[in-house]
Amino acid sequence: MTGYIASEKPALTVNNLSTWFYTENGTVRAANSVNFTINRGETLGLVGESGCGKSVTARSILGLIEPPGEIVRGEIRLGSTNLLHLEASKLEKLRGRDIAMVFQDPLSSLNPVLNIGLQMVETIQAHRKTNRKEAKRQALLQLDRIGLPDPERIMRSYSFELSGGMCQRVMLAMALLLEPEVLIVDEPTTALDTTVQTQILAELKRLQRKMNMSLLLITHDMGVVAQMADKVAVMYAGSIIETAPVRKLFDHPAHPYTRALLRSIPRLGQNDLTPIEGQPPSLFNLPAGCPFLKRCPETLSSCYDYMPSLEEVSPGHFSACLTAHKVELPGVSSQ
Ligand SMILES: Nc1ncnc2c1ncn2[C@@H]1O[C@H](COP(=O)(O)OP(=O)(O)O)[C@@H](O)[C@H]1O
Ligand SMILES: [Mg+2]
Known part of the structure; x- marks a missing residue:
């Protein structure tokens, strides 16, 4: 837990963010009225099934939505700076130095004709x-710290010579070297073995403590969330349907989707996994009611x-479910 470091000072605030893609086949409502705040030194875990809008939310924050996509409304604040109203050149300057992102698809962020x-x-x-020699020394050290074997060889390699997981770690090392205030990491440990995963998460945590960095950690691994996050936001069909401090979310999930999600993934001491029946609704045709309705x-x-909108069901714990609102009394937990 990093809770004791986290202050109440917001580092990143996302207010009412909606990002849609106007495709030939219709409008994809990828993110709808997304709200969250990450304080200095805090980690927010953003979880949800594939295609629910996690990466689109992250790319929106960095101003990286391209046509036919568009941020249709919302506000994104880095400290007190409203990123959506910033000139492109100013945003470019902030990127990397103040707010950085390690993408889910790392190959697209590396230049194939320059070595690492x-x-x-x-x-x-x-x-x-920094002079070249010092920059090289720092790069080697950081590659080593996130557990990449033989950093000298990695430095001489081109991106196509490395695996996807290795490229992502190179990107993570680059992002960390710049010591940003806010770091967004999209699925950092997917397809990595547990030893490497542990090493990456430990390094992330070490640097987070050192720099009081805020972390938006996108993952579908609840084990990673339990280990890293102070609070969690659960996304479903483009909307955040529950958000809570991490222990509350695991111990008293208020939304039926969160309960189903927790039952569907492996957790320590839990062997009876129940997959969630059915599919999320198409983001082309979101139903009028609750998007989880059919399941x-x-x-x-x-x-x-x-x-339903997010309503507070206990202090700091919000759920967008009418049943939760109904049964929940102040101070009474949801299970
Ligand atoms: N460039 C794009 N054009 C059209 N639809 C897109 C584009 N990028 C993402 N989407 C759609 O937005 C939705 C959310 O995608 P994404 O944020 O990548 O999901 P997640 O990261 O949660 O798996 C998906 O339905 C995806 O198909
Ligand atoms: Mg994604």
Whole structure:
């Protein structure tokens, strides 16, 4: 837990963010009225099934949505700076130095015709006054710290010579070298063995403590969330449907989707896994009511009428479910 370091000072605030893609086949409502705040030194775990809008949310924060995508409304604040109103050149300056992202698809972020070492050295030198030798030393050290074997060889390699997981770790090393205030990491440990995973998470945590860095950790691994996050936001069909401090979410999940999600993934001491039946709705045609309606075992008739908003069910714990609102009394937990 990093809770004792985290302050109440917001580092990143996302207010009412909606990002849609106007495709030939219709409008994909990838993110809908997304809200969250990450304080200094804090980690927010963003979880949800594939295609629910996690990466689109992250790319929106960095101003990296391209046509036919568009941020249709919302506010994104880095400290007190509203990123959506920033000139492109100013945003470019902030990226990397103040807010950085390690993408889920790392190959697209590396230059295929420059070796890794050159890219790392240039990245460091673009943001800091450092000579080449010192930049190279820092790069080697950081590669080693995130557990990449033989950093010298990695530095001489080109991206196509490395695996996807290795490229992502190179990107992580680059991002960490710039010591950003806010770091977004998209699925950092997917397809990595547990030893490497543990090493990466430990290094992330070490640097987070050292720099009081805020972390938006996108993952579908609840074990990673339990280990790293202070609070969690659960996303479903483009909306955050529950958010809570991490222990509350695991111990008293308030939304039926969160309960189903927790039952569907392996956790320590839990062997009876139940997959979630059915599919999430298409983001082209979101139903008028709750998007979880078709898969939910606990529906009320009003669930068909409108998408419930997030309501506080206990201090700091919000759920967008009419049943949770109904049964929940102040101070009474949801299970
Ligand atoms: N460039 C794009 N054009 C059209 N639809 C897109 C584009 N990028 C993402 N989407 C759609 O937005 C939705 C959310 O995607 P994404 O954020 O990548 O999901 P996640 O990261 O949660 O797996 C998906 O339905 C995806 O198909
Ligand atoms: Mg994604």
